[in-house]
Each structure stands twice: as structure tokens, then as C-alpha cells.
Amino acid sequence: MSAALDRRTLEAAATWYVQLNDAGVDEACTRAWQQWLGADPSHAEAWARVEAFQRQWATVPAHAARSGLDAAQAQRREVLKILGVLLAVGGSSWMIGKPLANHGLFAQQSTGARERRSLRLDDGSQLELNANTALDASFDRQLRLIRLYRGEILVQTAKDPGQRPFIVETQDGRIHALGTRFSVRQMTDRTRVGVLQSAVELRPRRHPERAVRLEAGQQAAFDPDRADPAGVLAQGSTAWVQGMLSVDEWRLGEFIDELGRYRPGVLRCAGAVRDLSISGAFRIDDTDAVLENLTRTLPVKLRYLTRYWVSVEAV
Incomplete structure (x- = not known):
């Protein structure tokens, strides 16, 4: 880390990142950020380092607008996550917040924003890794474990x-496989599981006795306390393996959130157009083309703050 790039400057950059990633950000906030960016x-x-962090790891998710004390506390937690990583990779020997291993930065296997990978395990099992994925595989005489x-x-x-x-x-x-083919997605505050063949058993971390069994064609999400009831597995839920994002009458806001998983940087959707409907199959390996096509089929336009910061807005 350069002498000029101290902790205070990095924290300011991380704070701006979190503020601009809030769904309720306005033009005044954007202009203030631009003034700060050009002031020194x-x-x-520092901002370039934050963008590099986002492109490589994308560990701090976008969050909905909040109010009051909860908003301030949530924002501070996200700032500290970013700052901790920036200081750690910049040469500091200490880390704020959760250990790096918990974010998967030092995982055995990981993929970037535009990367998917196939992995064959020692036992012959097959894994497909989606973009921005990190995991460890730990096999011993008693257990085959994927973290x-x-x-x-x-x-x-x-x-x-x-x-x-x-x-x-x-x-x-934990998800216990019962001789099966299934998908697992780690979301911000829960895990979603879909079963394509045979069955799995979900066991919440704090209450493993509240196990839920999912059969082929079912999906459910769970958190450390409980699992939701089983539902019908969404059609096209694993289309990403073929490089596609398949949607049927999705809200545009949901579509943009999902598309952002396959794109470095920040991709946002303005509130005025979030409820527009969209259907179709889209190639996730060329998100620039997908975004441009949106402007031809929907009453939206694209606004670029930087190359890695795009907002979909009303015309």
C-alpha cells in the first residue's frame, strides 16, 4: 500500500461504494462522489482498488434501501468487510470482520465474475462451478465434504x-446427498437447493434435527434455524451450466440482479423500471450485448458511472 493510500482514504472509498450501491441513491449523492473522486x-x-476488489471477489452484496439505525449499522458492516479485505491484500497483517477464509478468498477452488468451471473430484463426483464461486473439498475415510x-x-x-x-x-x-444430482446456491442470508435427480436432506446449522427432505423436481431455501417448505424446482434453474440465463415473466429488477452475477463491477436497476416484465433466454457470457438489447425491447436506457458501474434507468 502506498504511503498516501492510508486507512482513512480506503475507508472513504469503501463507504462511497456502499452508499452508491444503495437502491435509494440520488443524483446529489452521485455528484458528491464524483467531486470526492476528483479531489485527490x-x-x-483507492476507488480503483475497491473496483478491483469487486471485480475479483464480489463478496459484499447489494442491499435494499433501509432507514434509521438499522441502515447505519448495516452500512457500517459492509464498509468494514470491504476495508478488511483491502487492508489484508494491501500488506496489512490484520483483518477487520470475518476471517478471509470465511469469504472464500483462499479457497481451493474459485471462479471469477465471467468464469465457470467443471471439476471432477477424487471419488468421481462431478461439480459445475458458476461465476463468483469459492469452495473447498475435504475427503477423508469417513466423509466427502464440500464447503x-x-x-x-x-x-x-x-x-x-x-x-x-x-x-x-x-x-x-448442511445438505446431505442421497445418491443424487442437485444444485446449491449460497445467497446473502440463506442457502437455496434444487434437486434434479434422487433426493437430498437439508439440515439447518443451529437445528439439524429440523431436517427437510427434497425429492427430484423440488427446491427449497434454508437458513441456520429452519428450512422453507419444498416447492417446485424453477424451470431453467441450471441453464447457467450451458451459459444461459432463462427467465419467464421476471421483474426487470430481479433479472438485473441475477445478470449482475455474471458481470464485474456494479449493475443496478432504477426503481422506476424494476417492475417491467421480461422473458427469454440470454447469454451470460456477453452481458454488454444483453444490456444493449434491453434498450431495444424495453423503455430503458443505460447510464455508466464508470466502465464497471452501470445503471438501467427509465428513458
């Missing part, structure tokens, strides 16, 4: 001569 070369350097820190995987388990259980562990609990 160290500000631009998913962030992102999404599609699992095809192999038969094991030693009959070792196959488990995927997330921050919310």
Missing part, C-alpha cells in the same frame, strides 16, 4: 465403495 489522486487510487463459501454449484455424486456420506456445507447448514 489518492481518492482515485461452499460463496456462489453456486451443480453436483453429480458418484457411488462410493466405502459408502462415505456426501455433504455440502454452507454458512446455513
